[in-house]
Amino acid sequence: MSVNERAQAIEADVSTAWGRSRLGAFLSQPVSWVFIIVGGIIGFLSLYPTFFLFYGSLTDAPLGVPGQFTIQNYVRAYTDPEAYPLLLNSFIFGFGASGLSIVFALTLAWITIRTNAPYRRLFELTAIVPNILPPILVSISWVMLLNPSNGLINAGLVQLLGIEKGPFNIYSIAGLIFVEGLILTPLAFLIIAAAMKSMDPSLEESAKTLGSNEFGIMRRITFPLIRPAILAAATLNFVRAVESFDTPAIIALPARIEVFTTKIWREALGSFPTNHNLAAAYGVGILGIALVFVYLYRRFTSQVESFSTVTGKGFRPHQIDLGPWRYAASGIALLLLMMLVALPILVLILVAILPYYHVPTWQTWQNLTLDNFRYVWVTPRVHKAFMNSLFLALVGATACMLLASLASYITVRTKIAGRGIIEGLVFIPWAFPGTAMALGLLWAYVDFPIPVYATIWIILIAYVTRFLPYGLRAVTSTIIQVHKELEEASIVCGAGFLATFRRVMIPMMRPGVMAGWIILVTIFMREFSATLFLYSPGAEPLGPLLYFLYLDGMRGRVAAIGLVISVISIILIAIAQRYSRWDTK
Amino acid sequence: MKFKNGFYVGLTMFTLLVTTPALAQDVKMLEAAKKEGKAVVYGSLESDSANSIFNEFKKKTGVTVEYWRASATKVMDRALSEYRAGRPLFDIILTNDNPMQIMLKEGIFAKYESPSAKEFPQNAIDPNLGPRYRNVVIGVVYNKSAIKEADAPKSLQDLVNPKYRGKLVMPDPTQHTTTTQWVASLEKLMGKEKAEKYIRDLAAMKPVLVESLLPAAERVVTGETPIAITYVKYAYIYGKKGAPLDYVRLGKFMGDGHYLTLSNKAPHPNAGKAVIDYFLGPESMKMMAQLGEFVNRKGVYPPLADADKIEFVEMYDLGSKGFAEKKKEYQKIFLR
Numbered sequence: 001m002s003v004n005e006r007a008q009a010i011e012a013d014v015s016t017a018w019g020r021s022r023l024g025a026f027l028s029q030p031v032s033w034v035f036i037i038v039g040g041i042i043g044f045l046s047l048y049p050t051f052f053l054f055y056g057s058l059t060d061a062p063l064g065v066p067g068q069f070t071i072q073n074y075v076r077a078y079t080d081p082e083a084y085p086l087l088l089n090s091f092i093f094g095f096g097a098s099g100l101s102i103v104f105a106l107t108l109a110w111i112t113i114r115t116n117a118p119y120r121r122l123f124e125l126t127a128i129v130p131n132i133l134p135p136i137l138v139s140i141s142w143v144m145l146l147n148p149s150n151g152l153i154n155a156g157l158v159q160l161l162g163i164e165k166g167p168f169n170i171y172s173i174a175g176l177i178f179v180e181g182l183i184l185t186p187l188a189f190l191i192i193a194a195a196m197k198s199m200d201p202s203l204e205e206s207a208k209t210l211g212s213n214e215f216g217i218m219r220r221i222t223f224p225l226i227r228p229a230i231l232a233a234a235t236l237n238f239v240r241a242v243e244s245f246d247t248p249a250i251i252a253l254p255a256r257i258e259v260f261t262t263k264i265w266r267e268a269l270g271s272f273p274t275n276h277n278l279a280a281a282y283g284v285g286i287l288g289i290a291l292v293f294v295y296l297y298r299r300f301t302s303q304v305e306s307f308s309t310v311t312g313k314g315f316r317p318h319q320i321d322l323g324p325w326r327y328a329a330s331g332i333a334l335l336l337l338m339m340l341v342a343l344p345i346l347v348l349i350l351v352a353i354l355p356y357y358h359v360p361t362w363q364t365w366q367n368l369t370l371d372n373f374r375y376v377w378v379t380p381r382v383h384k385a386f387m388n389s390l391f392l393a394l395v396g397a398t399a400c401m402l403l404a405s406l407a408s409y410i411t412v413r414t415k416i417a418g419r420g421i422i423e424g425l426v427f428i429p430w431a432f433p434g435t436a437m438a439l440g441l442l443w444a445y446v447d448f449p450i451p452v453y454a455t456i457w458i459i460l461i462a463y464v465t466r467f468l469p470y471g472l473r474a475v476t477s478t479i480i481q482v483h484k485e486l487e488e489a490s491i492v493c494g495a496g497f498l499a500t501f502r503r504v505m506i507p508m509m510r511p512g513v514m515a516g517w518i519i520l521v522t523i524f525m526r527e528f529s530a531t532l533f534l535y536s537p538g539a540e541p542l543g544p545l546l547y548f549l550y551l552d553g554m555r556g557r558v559a560a561i562g563l564v565i566s567v568i569s570i571i572l573i574a575i576a577q578r579y580s581r582w583d584t585k
Numbered sequence: 586m587k588f589k590n591g592f593y594v595g596l597t598m599f600t601l602l603v604t605t606p607a608l609a610q611d612v613k614m615l616e617a618a619k620k621e622g623k624a625v626v627y628g629s630l631e632s633d634s635a636n637s638i639f640n641e642f643k644k645k646t647g648v649t650v651e652y653w654r655a656s657a658t659k660v661m662d663r664a665l666s667e668y669r670a671g672r673p674l675f676d677i678i679l680t681n682d683n684p685m686q687i688m689l690k691e692g693i694f695a696k697y698e699s700p701s702a703k704e705f706p707q708n709a710i711d712p713n714l715g716p717r718y719r720n721v722v723i724g725v726v727y728n729k730s731a732i733k734e735a736d737a738p739k740s741l742q743d744l745v746n747p748k749y750r751g752k753l754v755m756p757d758p759t760q761h762t763t764t765t766q767w768v769a770s771l772e773k774l775m776g777k778e779k780a781e782k783y784i785r786d787l788a789a790m791k792p793v794l795v796e797s798l799l800p801a802a803e804r805v806v807t808g809e810t811p812i813a814i815t816y817v818k819y820a821y822i823y824g825k826k827g828a829p830l831d832y833v834r835l836g837k838f839m840g841d842g843h844y845l846t847l848s849n850k851a852p853h854p855n856a857g858k859a860v861i862d863y864f865l866g867p868e869s870m871k872m873m874a875q876l877g878e879f880v881n882r883k884g885v886y887p888p889l890a891d892a893d894k895i896e897f898v899e900m901y902d903l904g905s906k907g908f909a910e911k912k913k914e915y916q917k918i919f920l921r
Contacts, residue, residue, distance in 0.1 A: 266912060271912070356828045538623075
């Protein structure tokens with residue numbers, strides 16, 4: 001029997017195990033046990049709080065109060081003719097923002113990973129910074145820059161060009177898409193950049209040998225090969241935009257543009273008292289949309305082999321020499337990073353050093369204050385929150401990525417029946433609007449037999465539950481690129497599943513794992529919607545602290561803490577990126 | 586002289602007789618509170634105000650107060666969920682009238698008559714919830730750099746003058762619950778017919794609609810929109826930082842009341858009672874007023890010009906059905 005035949009036989013054993021009548025045969029495979037354990041954990045994490053939301057959507061009383069079975073919540077949510085034009089607005093917003101984020105991310109990733117553009121490493125590091133900032137702060141920053149009355153850019157252009165009125169109006173559908181697109185870009189960048197780092201350049205080199213120019217290679221070889229990553233990022237960002245409320249609240253509301261989440265807020269989450277049952281019924285609808293996108297994604301990437309570019313042969317992704325064009329490439333990256341990072345951060349610095357925010361005048365410079373940074377420096381409550389969040393970010397992201405790697409391996413690499421369900425399960429808690437899911441988590445764990453409620457562990461459980469899809473997407477888009485021959489070789493050489501996973505798969509998936517880890521660390525450092533209902537009042541993490549300060553109108557303190565979080569996160573990202581490079585091996 | 590001395594001794598004895606049990610009770614309660622070690626408060630009072638009071642309380646008693654701050658709706662959501670599940674972690678709820686009434690109906694509160702309550706006017710004491718310790722007052726705030734005092738509106742009626750078109754910001758009454766309540770309660774100031782017309786005129790001004798009262802005030806602070814319907818206290822809070830803000834002296838101002846009440850399943854009942862006593866006491870009420878709050882303790886005012894002339898009118902309690910109906914009604918008026 002040849003090596004290939006042996007490998008195929010072993011794989012056939014694994015893939016058909018589930019279908020065999022003898023349970024023993026299935027259970028004799030270590031991968032089956034991994035499937036059972038990982039599926040069990042994900043199933044529990046996902047379905048337990050979701051059950052409460054589904055139950056809530058089918059009853060007429062708040063949770064904990066006996067109620068009657070009803071479908072009235074669904075009737076009310078989906079028979080209102082007003083809902084559908086708003087859904088269309090949400091789709092336009094979602095496609096626009098997600099599409100824009102992909103264009104920005106793809107451009108940045110290609111310049112920073114594949115070319116010899118100057119300062120590309122610095123660009124790569126800073127591209128992730130916006131993910132650290134709470135989205136609401138980014139939206140507010142852009143309002144301060146581009147509002148038609150006294151936005152800094154508009155005011156500057158009026159002075160500079162002597163025109164009567166600033167040319168930009170943030171309060172428009174274009175403004176809404178632009179800001180949300182910028183907010184979503186870092187996530188897309190991380191996923192696409194990870195896939196680019198895992199590419200074998202031999203195909204590109206062959207094309208070059210056959211006479212194709214760099215643009216042709218990029219269009220015909222590079223982008224088609226990273227299609228799974230592009231689709232993964234687009235799927236995540238589309239759903240994230242459709243369910244987002246922060247940016248529409250800041251920009252769409254004054255512009256009188258209504259989207260679906262505005263309606264959910266008005267009628268359910270923001271109603272008084274909160275109509276949890278109706279909110280859950282709306283949440284189920286968004287879940288349906290998310291699952292359609294997951295299905296489409298799986299269909300588009302079902303021919304896994306065609307994306308495999310990481311093979312058993314040694315490789316090192318080469319850099320494309322852009323010649324004199326490399327400066328232009330740096331210029332484009334710089335322009336994008338100005339919009340993504342520099343301008344919002346500049347506004348945050350301004351907010352942090354002004355006693356109250358206003359358009360700066362000459363007098364302003366005499367009133368600058370470091371009080372907000374002093375507050376961060378001297379307040380024990382802030383220090384404690386930093387420590388809590390660092391713990392949650394590091395442990396939470398690591399646990400999440402471990403689970404995501406195993407889940408990704410099972411869904412992409414095995415043929416176990418029901419593996420697709422795992423992917424669906426992962427997406428369920430994420431597709432619900434944040435506030436609705438937070439209530440589901442509260443209901444689920446407040447009376448949990450193991451007393452985890454109001455401890456730090458419950459927050460970790462909530463983070464893994466809600467944000468596993470980010471980890472899963474990041475790893476899956478890289479694992480798809482790893483050719484099976486590597487693990488087959490490992491199995492043939494006698495290594496078991498765990499040894500193969502640890503010694504072959506994990507190193508191969510490293511760019512994706514690290515990308516996912518970075519995404520999660522930056523989110524966990526400032527997450528608040530799931531945290532708010534679950535943490536113990538004496539042990540607040542940074543997210544709720546930022547939320548309180550924001551609620552109390554302490555924008556200066558929020559900006560100062562946001563800037564410090566950014567610095568800490570950049571250090572963590574720099575360390576993580578060092579370990580995600582192939583060339584550091 | 587003898588009579589006079591006898592009178593003073595008698596008075597002292599009487600005073601001691603009357604106050605000693607209370608003092609003894611206070612001391613006993615404080616000892617028990619110290620043994621409990623901490624009190625947990627869920628509330629929607631601004632963190633700075635709450636923490637400055639709770640830190641002072643800790644200095645005096647050694648009892649820590651753990652404060653969980655969220656919006657009024659979230660406070661109610663968490664408190665009711667914990668209570669229904671039989672795991673209430675809180676001793677005190679501190680938030681505004683509407684959610685307090687709902688939680689009262691759910692039966693989560695204990696009746697505690699704090700000795701500090703007697704310094705509040707009778708009409709500011711709810712028989713079940715205790716004293717309404719502060720009022721959150723809604724009015725019209727404007728940016729003095731953008732609008733000269735002479736050109737500023739002088740009344741609510743002035744806001745619908747076409748010269749202020751495009752210059753007014755307010756929270757969206759179809760989304761923001763307190764604003765729904767404020768618009769619906771205008772009839773308390775104007776009468777039903779006038780109020781209905783006024784609401785339509787106000788909507789016809791196409792005010793900039795924002796999420797809540799704070800973003801409305803912030804737009805005035807930054808000068809993006811010069812006039813806002815928002816909390817009057819922001820004129821003081823931002824004014825203290827140097828922002829050129831003032832408020833329109835409307836005479837009668839509408840707003841909402843805030844309460845703090847003990848849970849009937851408080852894990853630290855004595856610490857909870859001690860917190861309530863201190864919170865309603867003169868020291869903490871003065872501290873809160875200094876931070877710009879309109880407290881109800883007799884004779885205590887925030888350092889805002891003419892604060893003592895403000896006549897407070899409590900807004901309607903609409904109830905959940907009333908809120909839904911009004912939001913629907915205002916959607917037709919404000920969004921079309």
